Amino acid sequence: MSSATIGKKVPAFKLPATGDQEISLSGLKGKVVVLYFYPKDSTPGCTKEGQAFRDLHDQFTALNTVILGVSRDGVKAHENFKAKQSFPFELLSDKEETLCNLFDVIKEKNMYGKKVMGIERSTFLINDKGVLKQEWRKVKVAGHVEEVLEAVKAL
Structure with a gap:
């Protein structure tokens, strides 16, 4: 599989998500997509990051933007993490690391x-035409959202 590159269309993907659904990039055509990768549900940094996206969710929605x-x-x-934190957006399950590898996180x-392989906190901005416009790697939660x-x- 190829990888996501700034200025190019993001390759198609489809993953299981909360709300008993599968989410695909093609199903989000015409919307701006913020894809944020985080290491683990219900851990302190991941909870803070999710809460920050939750708290500004209405502003993103007003800009035709989907947060995932x-x-x-x-x-x-x-599902448990989303319910406990009242996240108004979906969470994608990438057990096979398909999307993680596509975005090299x-x-x-x-x-x-101990040395372990894990997700490096990263965020990607995809425009309404499916083109990767911006990426943030090694994200620090404070001020990021x-x-x-x-x-x-600015899009």
Whole structure:
């Protein structure tokens, strides 16, 4: 599979998601898409990031923008996380790392002194024509969602 490149159309994808659905890029035609990858449901940083997207969700929606969270957790874990945090957007389950590999977000990380492969917190902005316009890698949660919102406004 090819990889997502800024300025090029994002290759088609389809993944299981919360709300008992499958979400595909083609099903989002005509909408701006914010795809944010996070390491794990219900962990402190991931919860804060999701809450920030939740809190600004209305502003994104007003700009014809869909927010989608992606991690390797299963749909059941996603449903619990989404319900507990009242997320108004869907979470995609990427257990096979298809989308993670497409966007090259699986990186070696240090976890309690051990090297593990995991998702590097990253966000991608896809315009309403399916073209990757911007990416943020090694994301720090504080202020990030506001930065993404400004980028959407600038499209």
